[in-house]
Amino acid sequence: MNKYNLTRRIGSIVIGCGVAILCCCQANAAIIMPSAKDQITALKSTVLINSSEIKADCLIKSEASPELRENLAAIQLGHIPDPLGELVLAGSDIERKLGSLASRLSIPDHVTIRRAGAMLKGADIAERITSLCKGPDAEDLAVDLSRVPTNIVLPGALQNWEINTNSDNILGMRLFVLTAQTDGGPFRQLIQVRVSRIVEAAELTRLARPGETINNNMIRRKQVEVKSDQSNIPVTYAEAVGKCLGRFKSAGTVLRSSDLSTGSGNICKSSDKSDSNLRSESFVKVAKRDSWVIKPGENVDFHFNSGTLSLKIPARAVQGGSEGDEITLINLQNQRRIRGVIKEKGRVEYAQN
Structure with a gap:
């Protein structure tokens, strides 16, 4: 009987200890389990942003609490000025900038942040500029595209773009305006190009005097680049032949429009008249000399x-x-x-x- 009571007492003690241990575990769990406010949130190691400013809230995932997101949105970590740019932040730098909020976050050793954007190829830009410079009757124009960027970075995905110009000149420096619409906002950039014309000019091969009529033996062909819409442009080889030279020009000189004598003041026409008069007078003198009774020297x-x-x-x-x-x-x-x-x-x- 005593043995039976002892067994029951031991069983009661064991059950009581088990209940006590269970209660202690639950109490300990309640002490260790953090509240929702104190939960640890992991930061992303790679982030894509659309603007130049980098706010700390872009590093957290969507399941973070609104309160934490609001607090992080007030902290600026840096900026990326150019679309498609990249910035790598060390975890220690992020922790320092976050201050007390860092204790609630799991921060990677490094975080890579990239800015979104799009690329517009320079080859496409050059093609449009060339088509604007060269009309159907201007195939002899040369367009210097060295100032056109290899590529242009846009602030967002490209929707449409165009190139316009207000330049009235055909030759020389021309200014073009590139405008583009992107989902990151409008974009505008100025682009300059130099336009010139290659002509087959006439170059003198010897010293020429005023009043001479230009012929093929006096000139040779020379490729000349005309860089502006100037009035005194080089005369082409085909135009020069048969024209009257109005001034002394040395060998190697490229003939220009101002070097020619044209219009009512054409000295070649006056010279032709003078030569005609001289020839007439000479003919009269020769005819008269034949009738002389005494000639010079007799x-x-x-x-x-x-x-x-x-x-x-x-x-x-x-x-x-x-x-x-x-x-x-x-x-x-x-x-x-x-x-x-x-x-x-x-x-x-x-x-x-």
């Missing part, structure tokens, strides 16, 4: 008559002429010049003043 007799005195002096004609013309002769006896009137062939008489 030996003649110079006669001097005064009353009963008559002298005949050998002389040589300096000038020629017909009967009745007064000419100059040289007295072969004393080499002095004398004047006389032609009477007939070989005879000249003293000309009285």
